[in-house]
Amino acid sequence: MNIGQAAKASGVSAKMIRHYESVGLLPPASRSDAGYRQYGDKDVRTLQFIRRSRDLGFSIEEIRGLVGLWQDRTRPSREVKALARQHLDFLDRKLAELQSMKYALAHLVSCCHGDERPDCPILENLAGERT
Amino acid sequence: MNIGQAAKASGVSAKMIRHYESVGLLPPASRSDAGYRQYGDKDVRTLQFIRRSRDLGFSIEEIRGLVGLWQDRTRPSREVKALARQHLDFLDRKLAELQSMKYALAHLVSCCHGDERPDCPILENLAGERT
């Protein structure tokens, strides 16, 4: 299977497959006589694992850890759970950050009449004048 | 006022002040005889405006627009509100994305017993096995 096929089958772009290989997240793929990367079902499964991990927002480094644990049949699930919890905390912090941005901005937007007049509470707030 | 003073006064690092100038978000600062950038109260107010905008998650390009509108005394507040709404939509999309990640991952974490045993619903899910 060439890289394009593996990309379609896994949902990871060919660009990213090469990138993951270059950063060592994937072992170097075997090559055809012409130098084309060759993939098998096992590789596609690994790529899908990576894609699902990315869909959950895990970083490359975290995924490196997850793949390692995945391939170690004797890992304690405790370790996996710890890694997942850590990422969950990260998501919570990000969510809180975005949510406070959202509420602050939503308030300002609701205060702005949004017509042809130039006075605008949004700009006034950004400029530091208390609204 | 040197760049370090302006940085302290505005809450924007000296590094970032130079960067904002280099990308044209700030006009080139005037220079002392020795080539040091000189800032006044007006510049500090602009920097604070930029910092508050970044605190709300606006991108550099969006801030470029906001600063332009801010400095145009005759802008209709409609335009500011449109820009803000657009960013609000962006925040909503990001929030929804993170939230779905969070719920999916939280579910998996709650399913994993997290002890010394190797079987783990988190890895099984990432591997594509239905849980």
Added chain:
DNA sequence: CCTTGACCTTCCCACTGTTGGAAGCTCCAT
């Protein structure tokens, strides 16, 4: 056999925003 188009290769660059560092200059106080 040759051409064409789709696919592959490597390499470099772009983007988001921010930080760090190196080499060298300036300013101020001791």
Added chain:
DNA sequence: ATGGAGCTTCCAACAGTGGGAAGGTCAAGG
């Protein structure tokens, strides 16, 4: 005059992804 803090510019890195150029390969069809 010397040291340290602060300034200058330039270059690189981070994460992750996409775009593109220049060139090799493969299969189909004339």
